[in-house]
Amino acid sequence: MNNWDGNRPAGILLDMANQSKVALLRVNNVTKQFPGVRALSQVNLSLHEAEVLAVLGENGAGKSTLMKILAGVFPMDAGRMYMRGQEIRIHSVEDALQNGIALIHQELNLASNLDVSANIFLGREPLRYGLLDRDTMYREARRFLEMVGLKVSPDRLVASLPIGQQQMVEIAKALSVNARVLIMDEPTSSLSHKETEQLFNVVNELKSKSVSIVYISHRLSEVKRLADRVAVLRDGSNAGELAGDDITYDNMVRLMVGRDVSQYYQHTPLSPGGPVLEVEDLVVEANPHRKLSFKIHSGEVVGMAGLVGAGRTEVLQTLFGVTPALSGSITVDGQPLECHSPADAIRRGMALAPEDRKRQGLIMGMSVRQNTTLASLYYDQRRGLLNHPREKLVAGQMMQRMQIKAPSDTQVVQYLSGGNQQKVVLGKWLARKPRVLLLDEPTRGIDVGAKQEIYRLMEELAGEGVAILYVSSELEEIMGLADRVLVVHDGGISGELSRHALTEESIMQLATGNPLLNEPQETSQ
Amino acid sequence: MKKVYGIMVFLLFVVVATALMSEAFLSSYNLENLVRRTALFGIISVGVSFVIISGGIDLSIGSVICLIGCGLPWMLVERQWPLWVALLVVLFVSAAIGLFHGVLITKLKLQPFVVTLCGLLLYRGLTRALTADQTQGFKNEFSGLRTLATGEIAIEHMLVVLGPLLLAAMLLSRVVFLKVGNPKIYVAGFITACVFLVLGLTLKQPQSKIHSIEQTGRQTTVQVQVPEGVSAISIYSLDDEIWKKRATRNMRRNKQGRITFVVNGLYGKTSLLAESDPVFSVPMPWLILFVVIVISVIFLNETIYGRYLLALGNNEEAAQYSGIKTDRMIILAYLICSLLAGLGGMLFVLDVNSAQPSDFGNFYELYAIAAAVLGGCSLRGGEGSILGVLFGTALMQTLRNMIVLVDWIPTHIEYAVIGLVILCGVAVDEIMKKLVDRKRITGKQLVGSKDRSSAGI
Numbered sequence: 001m002n003n004w005d006g007n008r009p010a011g012i013l014l015d016m017a018n019q020s021k022v023a024l025l026r027v028n029n030v031t032k033q034f035p036g037v038r039a040l041s042q043v044n045l046s047l048h049e050a051e052v053l054a055v056l057g058e059n060g061a062g063k064s065t066l067m068k069i070l071a072g073v074f075p076m077d078a079g080r081m082y083m084r085g086q087e088i089r090i091h092s093v094e095d096a097l098q099n100g101i102a103l104i105h106q107e108l109n110l111a112s113n114l115d116v117s118a119n120i121f122l123g124r125e126p127l128r129y130g131l132l133d134r135d136t137m138y139r140e141a142r143r144f145l146e147m148v149g150l151k152v153s154p155d156r157l158v159a160s161l162p163i164g165q166q167q168m169v170e171i172a173k174a175l176s177v178n179a180r181v182l183i184m185d186e187p188t189s190s191l192s193h194k195e196t197e198q199l200f201n202v203v204n205e206l207k208s209k210s211v212s213i214v215y216i217s218h219r220l221s222e223v224k225r226l227a228d229r230v231a232v233l234r235d236g237s238n239a240g241e242l243a244g245d246d247i248t249y250d251n252m253v254r255l256m257v258g259r260d261v262s263q264y265y266q267h268t269p270l271s272p273g274g275p276v277l278e279v280e281d282l283v284v285e286a287n288p289h290r291k292l293s294f295k296i297h298s299g300e301v302v303g304m305a306g307l308v309g310a311g312r313t314e315v316l317q318t319l320f321g322v323t324p325a326l327s328g329s330i331t332v333d334g335q336p337l338e339c340h341s342p343a344d345a346i347r348r349g350m351a352l353a354p355e356d357r358k359r360q361g362l363i364m365g366m367s368v369r370q371n372t373t374l375a376s377l378y379y380d381q382r383r384g385l386l387n388h389p390r391e392k393l394v395a396g397q398m399m400q401r402m403q404i405k406a407p408s409d410t411q412v413v414q415y416l417s418g419g420n421q422q423k424v425v426l427g428k429w430l431a432r433k434p435r436v437l438l439l440d441e442p443t444r445g446i447d448v449g450a451k452q453e454i455y456r457l458m459e460e461l462a463g464e465g466v467a468i469l470y471v472s473s474e475l476e477e478i479m480g481l482a483d484r485v486l487v488v489h490d491g492g493i494s495g496e497l498s499r500h501a502l503t504e505e506s507i508m509q510l511a512t513g514n515p516l517l518n519e520p521q522e523t524s525q
Numbered sequence: 526m527k528k529v530y531g532i533m534v535f536l537l538f539v540v541v542a543t544a545l546m547s548e549a550f551l552s553s554y555n556l557e558n559l560v561r562r563t564a565l566f567g568i569i570s571v572g573v574s575f576v577i578i579s580g581g582i583d584l585s586i587g588s589v590i591c592l593i594g595c596g597l598p599w600m601l602v603e604r605q606w607p608l609w610v611a612l613l614v615v616l617f618v619s620a621a622i623g624l625f626h627g628v629l630i631t632k633l634k635l636q637p638f639v640v641t642l643c644g645l646l647l648y649r650g651l652t653r654a655l656t657a658d659q660t661q662g663f664k665n666e667f668s669g670l671r672t673l674a675t676g677e678i679a680i681e682h683m684l685v686v687l688g689p690l691l692l693a694a695m696l697l698s699r700v701v702f703l704k705v706g707n708p709k710i711y712v713a714g715f716i717t718a719c720v721f722l723v724l725g726l727t728l729k730q731p732q733s734k735i736h737s738i739e740q741t742g743r744q745t746t747v748q749v750q751v752p753e754g755v756s757a758i759s760i761y762s763l764d765d766e767i768w769k770k771r772a773t774r775n776m777r778r779n780k781q782g783r784i785t786f787v788v789n790g791l792y793g794k795t796s797l798l799a800e801s802d803p804v805f806s807v808p809m810p811w812l813i814l815f816v817v818i819v820i821s822v823i824f825l826n827e828t829i830y831g832r833y834l835l836a837l838g839n840n841e842e843a844a845q846y847s848g849i850k851t852d853r854m855i856i857l858a859y860l861i862c863s864l865l866a867g868l869g870g871m872l873f874v875l876d877v878n879s880a881q882p883s884d885f886g887n888f889y890e891l892y893a894i895a896a897a898v899l900g901g902c903s904l905r906g907g908e909g910s911i912l913g914v915l916f917g918t919a920l921m922q923t924l925r926n927m928i929v930l931v932d933w934i935p936t937h938i939e940y941a942v943i944g945l946v947i948l949c950g951v952a953v954d955e956i957m958k959k960l961v962d963r964k965r966i967t968g969k970q971l972v973g974s975k976d977r978s979s980a981g982i
Contacts, residue, residue, distance in 0.1 A: 320846075322846065342847070343849070345848075347848075360846045363839045370832065374847045374849075375847045384828045384829060384830065
């Protein structure tokens with residue numbers, strides 16, 4: 001590697017690094033603001049020719065946002081972009097493609113009802129007399145399929161291909177527009193081991209044809225194998241870069257997690273009371289080969305850590321009765337929960353603030369008041385009629401307790417910021433005075449202030465004896481708030497850590513399926 | 526709620542415009558007919574609005590109307606079933622159809638469009654098979670039952686009865702429901718009741734009297750003393766209980782303020798009765814619609830189930846996550862829709878007396894859906910007001926009336942006009958929404974910047 005970037009602050013490093021050689025693609029000081037949250041602030045990134053650059057970061061660190069900006073999916077609020085030293089402006093996906101930047105999404109964007117060639121040339125079909133020129137399409141498609149080493153006929157339906165081959169079709173499609181920069185967002189997340197090996201071969205092949213690749217992955221071992229250079233983002237800013245022999249498991253985790261962020265987590269562990277929620281041999285529909293057993297006590301705050309897709313959300317949804325449990329028992333306050341529907345769970349004092357606030361948590365077209373009281377209407381009814389005075393009272397109490405910032409309780413929740421929306425969801429459950437509070441990514445996409453208020457509330461509720469189980473993909477949040485952490489890997493609980501045994505490394509190891517007290521193999525090289 | 530005002534203004538505009546363009550529009554005969562049709566269509570429109578609010582659609586209404594409309598006279602006249610059996614069958618069949626739709630849509634997860642489209646074909650086909658495609662009617666029987674649709678009540682009588690009734694209902698609900706309920710409703714109800722009473726008493730027509738009767742040959746000449754302010758009178762024979770003669774607004778009086786009628790047949794003074802016509806008669810279907818609307822408004826806005834329906838129509842998944850048994854509510858919506866379609870079918874056939882299985886109720890579902898959409902229901906679900914639907918129905922029927930009455934509008938463009946009006950209504954609504962949203966967004970940015978400053982640690 002010509003550029004020895006090491007670990008210096010990103011802003012300085014780029015300018016120095018690029019003195020020796022003009023970068024193929026360079027972005028300076030990119031800032032992106034979403035409603036209620038700053039996704040990227042002053043991020044720099046450079047990519048050289050024939051290079052694999054891995055971009056790392058925790059969930060929500062801003063990787064995907066940055067990639068989408070590069071590929072023209074979102075515009076950036078501020079910042080500049082250069083291609084071989086020339087400033088370029090990208091306003092749309094077309095602009096990006098014209099500059100040779102192609103993004104391969106985590107979820108593939110193929111029309112599975114069309115054949116391979118049609119997908120490769122979608123929107124750019126070769127024509128003859130105004131009709132589709134299939135001969136040319138097939139001939140050209142074959143050429144690009146060869147480049148990615150995919151031996152399938154171009155007239156095969158995409159739906160009939162295994163997922164790994166579909167990925168290759170997507171790459172072939174990117175090559176067909178002469179992409180010089182290929183962005184791969186978690187390309188291996190749904191691939192088998194063999195397919196992953198094939199993908200690596202293609203990546204190396206492309207590199208030798210001087211295509212540059214931006215590679216995003218949570219799997220650090222892959223990154224270590226493939227990447228020439230690693231750029232790490234944290235909380236929407238550059239956290240540092242690694243190159244060559246510095247790319248080690250330890251270094252990557254250290255940069256991703258950081259040290260100085262957790263000053264606003266203040267958790268005072270209480271001596272927990274008796275068990276409130278007891279789960280025994282629970283089998284979740286999504287992962288039928290795993291059995292889960294755990295207990296949560298009154299006043300206890302339990303974190304559930306794990307990688308995205310490990311099956312944490314599914315556990316919460318099964319506990320709450322959204323999806324039926326295949327077998328096992330759930331006990332609340334010593335009474336088994338027999339029937340399974342959210343209504344039953346709510347009756348027994350359970351509450352779930354779901355991961356997807358907008359789809360599952362809120363009635364977006366209804367007011368703060370109507371949302372806050374939705375789960376308690378049944379309990380406050382007067383012979384089927386709405387209890388307006390009580391509704392008003394409860395909504396007012398919740399707005400005050402949660403510090404919901406809205407002009408009035410008749411404000412439609414659609415127009416609130418993410419943080420305030422989440423507070424409305426929590427208010428809905430607090431109005432029910434729950435025994436067990438399940439929180440799925442309670443602070444995703446909301447600003448720091450609202451986050452703190454939600455943490456404060458969790459503390460308060462634990463103090464009142466509520467048993468809290470929360471899922472979070474942010475390590476600091478898990479470390480800062482939990483009395484105890486359940487780590488989920490591949491649908492099962494791979495380990496349990498009590499507060500004094502919590503370290504980022506131990507959580508990460510359990511989350512990636514490595515047994516504890518064993519240094520990961522990668523670092524010992 | 527703002528939508529309701531919009532459609533009210535639009536309706537008022539169309540009414541005024543039609544009144545200016547056509548003399549006949551304001552005649553009590555025409556108005557009564559218009560109100561009757563509005564009431565009949567209003568019943569089925571309110572029904573479909575429940576389904577639309579739940580986020581679904583019911584295309585089978587016209588065919589349910591056909592099934593019930595042809596089935597009722599078929600059972601009564603052709604099969605000679607007792608009335609109570611026939612009415613029970615009507616109730617049962619309508620309810621069964623709604624349940625059937627609801628269960629298919631919620632439990633089998635079929636699309637409402639497909640289920641009810643198949644219903645549309647199914648029920649019409651069944652009706653035609655059942656009746657061998659023969660026109661069904663009541664002949665001259667069942668005039669008592671038919672008053673449900675054809676009967677009329679003088680407006681002053683209705684208002685005088687309705688006012689105290691409303692007050693009593695409110696007091697009763699206050700006792701039964703323990704002071705719960707939107708206080709605004711009580712205030713509105715009280716004011717309405719008072720207005721009804723006052724209007725009813727002032728609208729009371731002075732009595733007309735028979736002045737003299739002369740029998741000449743086979744005819745009877747009747748002179749009636751008509752007081753000032755009475756615009757129309759009717760003369761009834763007490764023997765055969767049907768009205769014989771009716772004078773209208775532009776009747777001519779002589780110097781003494783009397784009107785002369787010549788009636789076929791010989792009648793004595795004791796067997797004839799002259800009555801001042803009410804300014805306006807309220808058709809019976811309107812009373813039925815009134816009851817339907819009162820119940821619907823209370824259900825949708827004042828019960829937890831109405832709230833559930835609005836919530837799940839807006840976001841079914843979130844409603845489920847809040848512990849609402851959405852399947853039951855959706856089934857209930859289809860049940861209500863089919864029951865009201867059945868009631869509508871019954872009233873439609875009682876009104877016109879005969880029904881042809883091949884075209885009775887054709888397209889009525891589209892009129893109902895159009896009225897619901899005009900009245901502010903969003904086909905995306907979760908939005909809608911019963912009063913809006915009432916005004917939407919009235920608007921549709923007034924437009925049809927206008928096209929028939931105004932000479933220079935060719936009758937054949939009826940559908941085109943209605944189509945255009947609905948399109949304009951929906952487009953204007955959507956544009957207004959966009960404008961409001963844009964305002965909100967600019968407002969929100971201000972709020973957002975405030976948030977940020979307070980969030981800084």
